[in-house]
Amino acid sequence: xxxxxxxxxxxxxxxxxxxxxxxxxxxxxxxxxxxxxxxxxxxxxxxxxxxxxxxxxxxxxxxxxxxxxxxxxxxxxxxxxxxxxxxxxxxxxxxxxxxxxxxxxxxxxxxxxxxxxxxxxxxxxxxxxxxxxxxxxxxxxxx
Numbered sequence: 001x002x003x004x005x006x007x008x009x010x011x012x013x014x015x016x017x018x019x020x021x022x023x024x025x026x027x028x029x030x031x032x033x034x035x036x037x038x039x040x041x042x043x044x045x046x047x048x049x050x051x052x053x054x055x056x057x058x059x060x061x062x063x064x065x066x067x068x069x070x071x072x073x074x075x076x077x078x079x080x081x082x083x084x085x086x087x088x089x090x091x092x093x094x095x096x097x098x099x100x101x102x103x104x105x106x107x108x109x110x111x112x113x114x115x116x117x118x119x120x121x122x123x124x125x126x127x128x129x130x131x132x133x134x135x136x137x138x139x140x141x142x143x
Contacts, residue, residue, distance in 0.1 A: 006046050009076065012053030014068040014120050019050050022119050025096035044138035048076075068120045075115070077125040079132055079140050083112040089126050090114040098124075 013019045020039045024030070031040045031047065039050040057064045066072065080089055087104045093116050094100055101123065102115040113127040132143040 008047045008049055010049040010051050010056065011120070011122055012056040012064075013050045014053055016050055016052055018119050022097055023048075023050070026093065044134070045140065071121070071123065075123045075125055077127055079134075079143075080126065080128050081134070083128045086112045086114055086126050086128050090116065093124075093126070 011019070016037070016039065023039070023041055028041045028043075028048075031042055034040050037052065037055075041048045041050075053064060078089065080086060090100060090104050098116040098118060100114065100116045102113075104112060104114040104126070107113045107127075109129075111127055111129045113125055115123060115125050117123055129143045133141050135141050
């Protein structure tokens with residue numbers, strides 16, 4: 001049986017130093033396994049890694065077919081504890097150099113949400129979900 005878990009998310013970075021700097025400006029802590037060629041950030045649930053896209057594609061034996069500005073069809077999410085946190089977190093992201101692609105607003109499903117792009121156009125959602133449940137580490141365990 002395949003374990004039902006997500007342990008590590010890796011973003012293929014076109015410019016690792018720029019992308020790393022952005023996440024550092026958000027105040028995210030890197031792990032001790034980070035190096036000059038690889039960055040790993042702690043999150044509440046999974047580790048987020050940044051790895052040069054050419055090396056990632058070679059490791060996976062696939063061809064890179066898109067530009068850094070293309071939408072990759074994947075979003076990441078930062079879920080927060082209160083509706084107002086969507087606004088304050090989005091502003092912090094803007095100050096760190098993130099490009100807000102959808103300003104904070106109330107969602108049709110009863111929450112509050114905003115979207116931003118990091119320097120390589122990876123799309124993130126900042127969301128408050130009124131039914132979200134977090135564990136003691138801050139990892140979302142249900143919604």
